[in-house]
Amino acid sequence: MLSKIKHKRHIAKTLTWRVVGTLDTIVLSWIISGDPTIGMQIGLTESITKMVLYYLHERVWVKIYIANSRKRHLIKTVTWRVIGTLDTVLLSWFFTGNPYLGLQIGAAEVVTKMLLYYLHERLWYKINFGLDKRIRARKWKRT
Structure with a gap:
């Protein structure tokens, strides 16, 4: 039961972060780039690649225990x-054809x-x- 709960939470976190992240990327x-089409291409492609990468990142972090929540969130x-930056640079380079724009x-x-x-x-x-x-009880004791 607990693993199903965690999966549901991670999927919800993945989706909410992806909305925020995609808008920022676009x-x-x-x-x-000066081109709204490039912005849309990069942002929409990232919405797929980053959801997969983010979900995997969350699954790794569920196994890592760091008591201090601020330290954990910072790491x-x-x-x-x-x-995320590596993904963005590579996709930006691909869509613009310019590695310098990808790095920017x-x-x-x-x-x-x-x-x-x-x-x-x-x-x-x-x-x-x-x-x-x-x-929930453990989480609120650590805050």
């Missing part, structure tokens, strides 16, 4: 950003996405969706 790619933010878009996202991801993690930490009562 806007940044559009601004940097998760950094590890996810490395994975990836570099811009490092700043915006880390802030957005940290806020997303903090919000989900306060939401009990998908957690059983034992986990």
Whole structure:
């Protein structure tokens, strides 16, 4: 039962983060490339690649215990950003045909996405969706 609960929570976190992340990618790619079509291509392709990568990242992190929630969220933010930035750079390079634009878009996202991801993690930490009562009780004792 517990694993089903965790899967449901991770899927919900994946979907909410992907909406935030995709909008950020579309806007940044559009601004940097000057082409709204490029922004949409990168953002929509990323919506698929990043959902898979994010879900796998969540499954790894469910096995890692770090008592301090802020430290945990900070480390998760950094590890996810490395994975996410590499994905963005490669997709941006592919769609623009320009590795320099790929690096520019990836570099811009490092700043915006880390802030957005940290806020997303903090919000989900306060939401009990998908957690059983034992986990909720432990979580609130650690905060």
